[in-house]
Amino acid sequence: MDKEKIKGFIAARAARELADGDVVNLGVGMPTLIPQYLPAGVKLILQCENGIIDSIKPSAEEAEPEFAVDAGGQSALAAPGGAYIDSSVSFGLIRGGHVDCTILGALEVDEKGNLANWIIPGSKVPGMGGAMDLVVGAKKVIITMEHTARGKAKILKQCRLPLTAAGCINLIITEMGVIEVSKDGLVLTEINPEYTFEDVQKATEATLKISESLKEMA
Amino acid sequence: MPKWVTAAEAAALIPDGASIMVGGFMGCRSPHRILGELANLGTKNLTLICNDGGMPSGPSGEPLYGVAKLLANRQVKKMYGTHVGLNPEVAKQMNEGFLDVSLVPQGSFVEMIRAYGAGLGGVLTPTGLGTIIEQAAHVHSVVEIDGKKYLLERPLGADFCLICGYKVDKAGNIWYKGTTRNFSEAMATAAATVIVEADNVVELGGIPPEDVVTPGMLVDYVVDGGRQDG
Numbered sequence: 001m002d003k004e005k006i007k008g009f010i011a012a013r014a015a016r017e018l019a020d021g022d023v024v025n026l027g028v029g030m031p032t033l034i035p036q037y038l039p040a041g042v043k044l045i046l047q048c049e050n051g052i053i054d055s056i057k058p059s060a061e062e063a064e065p066e067f068a069v070d071a072g073g074q075s076a077l078a079a080p081g082g083a084y085i086d087s088s089v090s091f092g093l094i095r096g097g098h099v100d101c102t103i104l105g106a107l108e109v110d111e112k113g114n115l116a117n118w119i120i121p122g123s124k125v126p127g128m129g130g131a132m133d134l135v136v137g138a139k140k141v142i143i144t145m146e147h148t149a150r151g152k153a154k155i156l157k158q159c160r161l162p163l164t165a166a167g168c169i170n171l172i173i174t175e176m177g178v179i180e181v182s183k184d185g186l187v188l189t190e191i192n193p194e195y196t197f198e199d200v201q202k203a204t205e206a207t208l209k210i211s212e213s214l215k216e217m218a
Numbered sequence: 219m220p221k222w223v224t225a226a227e228a229a230a231l232i233p234d235g236a237s238i239m240v241g242g243f244m245g246c247r248s249p250h251r252i253l254g255e256l257a258n259l260g261t262k263n264l265t266l267i268c269n270d271g272g273m274p275s276g277p278s279g280e281p282l283y284g285v286a287k288l289l290a291n292r293q294v295k296k297m298y299g300t301h302v303g304l305n306p307e308v309a310k311q312m313n314e315g316f317l318d319v320s321l322v323p324q325g326s327f328v329e330m331i332r333a334y335g336a337g338l339g340g341v342l343t344p345t346g347l348g349t350i351i352e353q354a355a356h357v358h359s360v361v362e363i364d365g366k367k368y369l370l371e372r373p374l375g376a377d378f379c380l381i382c383g384y385k386v387d388k389a390g391n392i393w394y395k396g397t398t399r400n401f402s403e404a405m406a407t408a409a410a411t412v413i414v415e416a417d418n419v420v421e422l423g424g425i426p427p428e429d430v431v432t433p434g435m436l437v438d439y440v441v442d443g444g445r446q447d448g
Contacts (some may be wrong), residue, residue, distance in 0.1 A: 049324065050243040051397045065277035066247065067384070068396030073244040073273070073304070076397070084396060086403040086431075087269075088332050091325030095345065125312065125321075126303025127270075133325030133345045166348030 001194075006175040010144050012037040013190075013217060014103055014173050017142060023047055025094070025134055027104030028072045030144050034103060045082075047099055049130040051090050054082025071130065091130070095137035102138035104131060106145050106172075108159045111206045113169040113181035115143065116161035128164060135168040147174035153205040155179070155186070176200045177217055185209060190217035220390035220414075220437045228413045228441050229255035232378055237265035239331065239374075239405045241381035244304060245272045245284030247398035249382040249415035251443055257287040264288065265296040267331070267376050269324065269401055271305035292316065298356070298374065300324040322356055326371050328404050330356065334373035335407025342368040379409030383432070385425055385448040386416035390434030393425045406432045413439040418448025 001009060007030050015037035018024060023045045026032055035044065046055040048070040055070055056079045063075035068084075070076035078084050085093075093099060108116040115135055118128040135141050148154055155172065172179040177200055178190035189211040191200060201208050223231075229252055232238060242248030248268075272284030288294050289307050297319045302308040311317035322330065329341045340358060345351075346369045352360055358370040381402035383392035392414060394402065406412050414432075419442045 048397070050246075051400050064396065067398055069244065069246045070397075071243075073246070075277075078396075084394075084399065086399045087324070087328040087401050088404050091328060095325055095343065124303070125309060125319075127299065127301035127321045128323050129301035130324040132323040132349065132351070133343075136345045136347075137325075163349045165345075 001175060006146060007033060008037075009175055010173055013178065014142060014144050015039070017171065018042060018044060018101060021045065022100040023053075023098065025049060025099055025102040025138065027102070027131070029105050031103040031105070032072070047090070047093065048076060049087070049090050049094060049134065051085050051087060052076055052078050052082065053085065054079040091133050094130070094133050097137060097139060099134070099138045101140040101142060102134040103142045103144055104134070106143045106154065108154055108156055108161050109143055109169055109172055110156045110159045111185050112158075113167045114159045115141075115164045115169055116159040118164050119162050121162065131164050135165045140170050141168050142171045142173060143169055144173050147176045147200075148203050153203060156205045157207075176203060179208065180211075187211050188214065190215045192217045219388070220434065220440045223439050223441060225251040225255045225415070225441045226258075228252050228439055229259050229261070231411065231413070231439070232256060232261055234261055235263045236261070236378055237267065237376040238378045238380055239267035239376040239409055240285050241400060241402035241405055242268070242272075242284050243397065243400045244270055245276060245286065247382045247394075248272065248284035249380045249413075249441075250284065252380050252413065252415050252441060253285060253287050257291050257293070260291060260293065262293055264294045265376070266294045267298045267374060269300050269327065271297070271299065271302040271308040273304055274306070289317075296320075298322055298327070300327050320354065320356055322354070323351065326369075327374070328401055330371050330374040331401065331408045332404040334375035335404060338373065340373060341371040343371060344368055374408065376409045377411065379405045379412045380415070381405055381412070382415040382417065382443075384417045385420050386414055386418070386440055387420050387424050387434065388422050390414065390437030390440055391425050391430040392432035392434070392437070393429055394431055399431055403432055406436045411438050412436055413441065415441045415443050417443045417445040420448055424448070
């Protein structure tokens with residue numbers, strides 16, 4: 001699969017984790033592809049941390065980027081039935097457990113469900129934005145990412161980069177498979193039939209357990 | 219009642235070395251007119267409290283969107299923010315050792331400002347536990363309450379608050395359009411002097427009291443931005 005296909009494949013799988021009516025916050029990049037893969041009858045309430053509940057993409061005529069943007073700075077609108085809120089209320093909803101799921105990318109993840117995705121000391125210091133609050137507060141945290149970066153493992157025994165939060169991840173979805181974070185470590189629950197378990201383990205620094213009900217990832 | 223000033227007069231109220239908190243998200247409805255005048259004045263050694271460093275360009279292609287004007291001009295020595303990756307000037311000045319940036323998780327950032335404005339001694343949040351944020355200067359300590367750990371984040375206030383409202387009435391009451399209230403509602407409570415740029419100035423009653431987001435009693439100065447679509 002080329003890069004674009006991989007992104008679509010991962011986003012499509014992530015879309016199946018979401019249920020109708022879920023309040024969801026999507027990180028920038030790959031997670032923003034997820035809405036186009038939602039099964040029929042599933043409508044999400046997208047929350048943008050800068051202050052939208054039920055965010056939708058406006059038409060060119062409706063767009064007012066001077067007055068309404070999403071957390072990625074793109075034109076957005078609150079849908080009829082949605083709301084604009086301030087940052088305090090928005091993060092209160094996030095930390096207070098009112099957001100069902102957040103889906104975001106990662107630089108590194110590890111066996112304990114630790115996440116590193118906000119800083120590469122000495123190289124990139126963009127800041128955490130809302131990510132630290134989101135992964136601490138959302139009921140379910142899903143990481144969507146390519147399994148490796150330039151051939152190097154990203155799923156590690158222990159994160160080497162500074163953490164975004166400790167033990168916050170529930171599920172990791174890559175082009176090779178789906179991995180659950182359990183108290184006994186990382187469990188491969190689905191595998192892309194293009195790969196063997198050995199392939200997946202070889203691309204993973206952490207030790208993977210195989211689920212008793214391992215399924216094909218599609 | 220607030221005083222009415224031009225954007226240039228508002229900018230001139232801010233001395234060298236002042237701390238300013240500026241509303242807006244990636245430049246979206248930062249007080250662009252006042253920031254433009256502050257950049258013209260070249261006021262130095264500012265401490266900037268703003269979510270981000272603005273953007274190299276705005277939605278219409280205008281250069282230096284939001285606080286990016288002040289950063290490009292090297293008017294800021296110290297910054298508190300949550301995400302500065304979209305304005306490369308920030309990383310450049312950090313690497314040169316010119317600009318000192320304290321990164322704060324966004325939910326803590328707004329709540330620290332709210333705490334200052336509400337007379338609270340700090341914010342207890344689980345955000346940042348187990349990360350390098352525990353050692354940040356804006357964190358007082360890690361505390362345990364009834365068996366749960368939290369970071370105790372310090373309140374965050376400023377000398378000046380610069381925000382923009384879509385409708386501002388003659389008493390200084392503010393109504394914000396779209397996503398533009400973001401940090402402004404908290405910031406208006408947390409500075410010694412609050413300056414509001416009004417896209418539209420409306421008569422008393424032009425904002426029904428039920429719809430007022432920021433009460434005018436908090437507002438010291440208003441700049442008429444001159445729009446006529448409120």
